[in-house]
Amino acid sequence: MSPVLVLSGVACGYGSRIVLRDIDLTIREGEFVCLLGPNGVGKTTLFKTILRHLPPKAGTIRVAGEDTASWAPARFARTVAHVPQSHTPPFPYTVLQVVTMGRAARIGTFAAPSRADVEAARESIEALSIGALADRPYTEISGGERQLVLIARALTQEPRLLVMDEPTANLDFGNAIRVLDLARRLTERRGIAVLMTGHDPNQALRHADMAAVIDRGGRLRAGPPAEVITANWLLDTYEVETAIVGDGPHRFCLPLGG
Known part of the structure; x- marks a missing residue:
């Protein structure tokens, strides 16, 4: 599968304040990637940088193999869609x-x-x-x-790339599942790459091909959800003890206490 979005050494922030740095991430066609992390860690800032609402402070952002910095707005809109x-x-x-x-x-x-x-x-x-x-x-x-x-x-x-910012935040349980199932079908049937941010690790475990997680220190790590979303990561990131139960598409995290 060809890379659709490639972030190499990206730093992002506001003015002289750097929020995230040294971000490397590759999303290929037909991949569904869920971005997770605690509030205030910089997920929205990263999204704004990918969508060119903020210029990167360092590094490059490539879509379909090309640096998007010089793209006209119309060309970017024909390639990258955003769901606020x-x-x-x-x-x-x-x-x-x-x-x-x-x-x-x-x-x-x-x-x-x-x-x-x-x-x-x-x-x-x-x-x-x-x-x-x-x-x-x-x-x-x-x-x-x-x-x-x-x-x-x-x-x-x-x-070619669909960027969704917490698309299930205002949906009831049934519609949330339908949206996630739809995103899954888009990757499988149309080859669209999907990058979604959210707060529920179970959504990534159930639907995503890859989880990209940002810890409280601003470090990003990406990989298969079952390998990245662990009880230790959840404890370090959200300060909640959990048990990871089940296997495959039926794997999920069960909170044990706050």
């Missing part, structure tokens, strides 16, 4: 209109979406089983439904 934690548009667009906005990077600046663009949006909506929402105002649906719409919009971009 939340989003509220200034106007009451319908769900279909919001999802169709994902085609913006693939059509001219002043061009109207074609029938094919709208059909691509409808296919993304159906993929998430939210067809009943297509004509509803986006501002009048629930937070969990909005999250599903944002994922549909990202899929409509046809990206």
Whole structure:
């Protein structure tokens, strides 16, 4: 599998303050990677740097083998899609209109979406089983439904890399499982690379190909979830004693106390 995202010696931060340094990470096509770490350790800062909202303080970020620093915004948007934690548009667009906005990077600046663009949006909506929402105002649906719409919009971009910032944070149990299963299917059927941040190590153990974990010292380590997410790491990182039980896709961590 070809590398889609490669971080080499990346440092990131704000102004003169370095939050993370010496970050090395490779995500290949068809891989689902879950980024874990305690609050305040720098996961959001790393995401902002990958998405070019912040310039790296050191190192290089390559997508599909090329340094993205010189890419035009439209080219970046055609390759990398982002699902934020939340989003509220200034106007009451319908769900279909919001999802169709994902085609913006693939059509001219002043061009109207074609029938094919709208059909691509409808296919993304159906993929998430939210067809009943297509004509509803986006501002009048629930937070969990909005999250599903944002994922549909990202899929409509046809990206090679999908970056999801805590995509299950506002979802109920059923929708959270459906989103994670969808991410798994995207990697298997479309070859999309998925990078997701979250707080539940069981999501990584159950769904991800690889876990990238950041400890309290800002050090990142990546590998198979069963090898990286250990009782010792959970104790050192979250100060919670756990037992790791089960095997394979049925492996999970069970908290023993705080």
